[in-house]
Amino acid sequence: MGLFRTIVKKMFLSNDTEDVNQHSALKLQSYEKASYQKTLAEIEDSFDLVQRSFFQEHIHIIYFDSLVDSQKLEWEILAPLRKTSVNNLEEFFQQSLCKPVYSQQEIINGLLDGYVAMFVGQDAYLINVSGLEERSITESATETVINGPHDSFNEAIKTNVSLIRRRVRSSRLRMVKLSVGEISKTKVLLIYIEGIADPHSVNDLKKRIQAIKIDSITDSNVLIQILDDHPNSPFPQFYTTERPDVAVAKLYDGKIIGLVDDSPNIFCTPSSFFDFFKSPDDYNQRWILGTGLRILRYIALILTLVFTAFYVSITTYHYEMVPQSLLQSIMQSRSKVPFPPLIEAIFLELVIELLREAGARLPTKIGQTIGIVGGIVIGQAAVEAGITSNILIIVVAVSAIASFVVPNYIMSSSIRMVRFLFIIMAGFLGNIGIVFTLGLLSIHLSGLTNLNSPYLMPISPTFFKDWLDSIVRGPFYKIKKQPVLSKKLQNEGEREN
Amino acid sequence: MKERLHSIQISILIYMIQNQIVLFSLPRLTAESYGTNGWLGLIFIYVLVNINIMLIAIIYKMGKGKSIFEIIETMIPKWVMLPVYLFIIGTWIGMASMVMKMYILIIKMFFFPGVPVTLFIVLITYLCFLLLKGGIYHISKASVLFFILTIWMIFLFIYLIPEFDFTRFTTFYLKGNTDFMIGSVHVYSAFLGFEISILFFHMVEKKWTKSIFIGNLMNMSIYCIITFLGYGFFSFNQLLNDIYPVITMLEYIEIPFLARVENLIFSFLAFRVILTIVIYYWGAQQICRNINSRLKPNYWMLIILTVGIFISLIPETLFDVEKWLDRISYFAIGIAWLLPLFVLCILYFQNLMNRGNSDAN
Incomplete structure (x- = not known):
């Protein structure tokens, strides 16, 4: 024995x-x-x-x-x-x-x-002799791509690890196994590439996870909210993905990824605001097209935030800003509406949100019907009944479509929520209200951090070299392999050790 | 990683904190001060500002990165310096309050006559509070975003080029009923804000001083473009008679889906105004902390913001605010020159004493 x-x-x-x-x-x-x-x-x-x-x-x-x-x-x-x-x-x-x-x-x-x-x-x-049932590897429903790999993570941590291992055939791939939840004992696996990831960040994240006192966690999206530096912010701070190719790209960028058992989403840190505007498709096509798409997403961000608010501001306070050619149609469209633009806009935005939420909760086929009922029937009927103006319907629709251009669903939802503040402030203070809210948002965003790394990297603090793979999608021969800050942190860590 | 202000951030911060509220009257100010083709006077002021910045750079080099309080207080006790500190604090808080009030009164006069001034004061002070709470690193990070949110406006001036005419410049240089000295002080106040960089010494990465020059150059370029456009857009007499010629210029801009963009641009200028206000408050807070480091920085911040609000409530009309701002600008310019010179003198004596001590040993 x-x-x-x-x-x-x-x-x-x-x-x-x-x-x-x-x-x-x-x-x-x-x-x-x-x-x-x-x-x-x-x-x-x-x-x-x-x-x-x-x-x-x-x-x-x-x-x-x-x-x-x-x-x-x-x-x-x-x-x-x-x-x-x-x-x-x-x-x-x-x-x-x-x-x-x-x-x-x-x-x-x-x-x-x-x-x-x-x-x-x-x-x-x-x-x-464990033999847990698991879902097979299928295509991601929330992060679809036109070109590129179509597999996605499932709920089994072992399968997810295998999806990463087959893409990173390196002995430097490190895994730290942790457990969260006094009752649930959920397995959490931190994965990073030694020599690329910042060791301080790995230790920091490990300590944070070990310090969590909670009965259970049900998903990685719950865990990251506990780990957030700023839990009261409406913006997601940890980037999450279902796609192994994205997860692996993050590893090569010097980031740490976290797998939670029973969750198909992995989280990735340190993340920046601009990570949420990237899509794997950007890399799978010509860099000029990729860059164009990224810029389109930033335009979509601005449209989502301020387009409806700007309409409210102009039609409430600043009619002088409308060129004469456009003024007539706006006036005609608004002449039948008995409500102030603020009420009109908030009403329509709420209807759009209701439609979106109903569409998301219902089965796909019924969801499509809801879209048709909402988009065509309610929209047209609302205009004919004189509750809203035609122009506002166009504005709200453009704004809603723009919000769906943002590739990350959680970020898209956050932006849509913040949009209401813009509309309300525009209704009370016009352009200066929009500017004030924009200021508030900028101050908030610039104060955010993810695992102590600035959220607005590489814009603020500014590292121009990293812009090539964040703000735009530069040609591969120009993109540096490791982001400047990550390299800097790593060098500092090595020096201290 | 210990956070430090990066050179690019400093350049943008310096550009953003310079007092742009004067920009809207800058073509008139230069015309009043220097006469025909008065935009050339900006170059003279730019050189002066650069000399002023150079003094700060020399202090950083001679003081080997030590903060100015450390340098001063090795020779002069804190209690002796107290009146000077209080004067600087008062001037900077006054400057911030008056810039805020002036911006608010202009926006109220042109665009929101019905909105109470106090509401604007509360809103702007709240944003200042959020920025001050995060400290200089937060301010610098926000300044980059504010820069992106405002820099696009310069391209709107392209729409004015068809209206631009070189004949309006006249063939005369610096002729007219000018007031060179007082005018120069007014124009100089458009560059103020950079002097706070004297407090950045222990928060920056090495080789940062050139960033102040770059920031100032960026600001100068904007001033030059707009003033130059103003001289080609208005006749000399028109310039003299328009209080805010830049706002008038903006009224003529019309793009396919927007007209009369002046209120939009003026609203966006709030970002620069907020940063100017914040940096003066921050400077005052730093000196307060040096006077009494036992009181928590947040308390100092609240005291400063409260004092700022009260000062801004005193002058009621735009005319009064301009008078106050003029006077406080004189003091601020005085501080911008005398404080670095004073610190340089102390450094010089310190070096002399150190040399004497080493000779004696």
Whole structure:
């Protein structure tokens, strides 16, 4: 038995990283010893719990039927146990993938991960036969591309890691395994490329995740809100994606990516505001087209924010700004509307938001119908009933379409929400109201950070060299491999070490 | 990473903090001060401003990056300097308040006659509060965004080129009923704001001083373009009789879907005005912190903003504000020249004493 323990220990220790060593060392210092009775008592009322005994109750095994692969269980444990005898157990252990476990907590965690717990006298072991059901790799529904790879992450962390590994065939790819949630014990995996990512940022992120005190997290989008430097900001600070190609591109940029078990979204840090305006399609076509698309998205950003507000401002306070040729049609269009432009605009913007939300929640086919009902029927009827003007419908529609040009859904939603503040301020103070809100927004954005890195990088602080792969999509021969700030941080880190 | 002000950020910050509220009357001011083709006078003022900046650069080099308070207080006790500090604080808060009030009164006079002044004061002060709360790094980061939000406006002046005529420049140079000295002070006040960079020393990356020159050059280019356009757009007498000739020029701009863009442009100028105000408040806050470092910076900030609001409420008419601004500008120009000269003298004596000590050893 002693020989077996040594072999398994060696196997176990040589497989993992420094983190695991530290982790195990800590556990060995203070643990509640694992035992069959305690384990049974702790999980007794589970309907999928299976307990079996062998060799006249000399060996007990416990597992959750719903978490194990029954074929693996048969091959790895049941069949070999049937073939062997109680005096010949060492042979069984040498053949199987079991690892000795000392603490009760480890046994429970293992069982919940789909392992089989085996108790032989006073000793306890975990054998990996997990076989969780998982969704197959499909195309991302929220981040579609015309050219380029079409696979996306799913909810299984192991599958997601394999999607990254097959793209980064480097021994410098590092993974730090963490766990979040007192009850949920959700696995979080931080991945980075050593030598490119800033070690300070890796440590900082690790500490932040370890410091989280929460019962459970259900998705990476929940985790990043806990990790945010500025949790009260309406803007997303961690970039999230479902696409492995994007995740890998971020790794090569010197960023850290985080995988959360049971979540198809990975998060990436440090992120900047401009990351949310990039699409993989930008890289898969000629750089001139890519640059054009990026500029189009920034125009869309401005349109979303201020177009409706500008309409409200002009029709409320600044009619002198409308050229004569346009004035007549605006006046004609507004002549039947009994409400001030502010009320009219807010009403229509709310209708658009209702339509969007209804379309998102309903099944696709009904969602399309809602679009038609909303867009054509309500729009036309509202104009005929004299509730809104034709021009405003055009303005609101352009503004809504522009908001959907932003590739990231969360960013697009944030911008749409901020737009209401612009409209209200334009209704009260006209152009100066818009400018005031723009000032407020600029001050807010420039104060944001993500993992202590400025949110408006590389515009502010200004690193012109990085503009080629953020503001525009420059030609590949001009794009630097690693962003200036990341390189700077890394150099500083190396110097300090 | 310890945050530092990058050179590009400093250039943009200096460009943005210079007192552009004067820009709208700059063609008239140069015409009154220097006469026909008075835009040439800007070059003279630009040279003076550069000399002033050079003094700051020399202090940075001689003081080896030490803050001016460190330099001053090694020779002169803080309590002796207190009246000087209080005078500078008063001047800078006054300058910020008057720039704010002037902007508000102009916008009220032209575009929002019905909106109460206090509402504008509260709004602008709130933005200043947000910026001051984040410190100079936040201010500098916001200045870059503000720069992007305002720089596009210069291209609107292209629409004025068809109206531009060289014959309006006349063949005479610097002729007319001019007031060179007082006029120069007025024009110089359009460049003010850069003097606060004397407080940046320990917050910047190395080799930053050329950034101040670049920022000033950017500002000068804008002033030159607009003033030059003004001389080709108006006749000399028209320039003398229009209080804000640049606003009048903007009224003539018409693009396919927008006309009378002057109120839009004037509104966007708020970004520059806010930065000018903030940087003066920030300068005052730094001196306050040096006087009493035990009081938290946020308390100083609140005190300064409150004082600023009260001062801005005193003068009621645009005429009064202009008079106040003129006087405070004299003091501010005095500080811009005398403070660096004073610090240079101290550095000179310190060097002499150090040399004496090393000789004695």
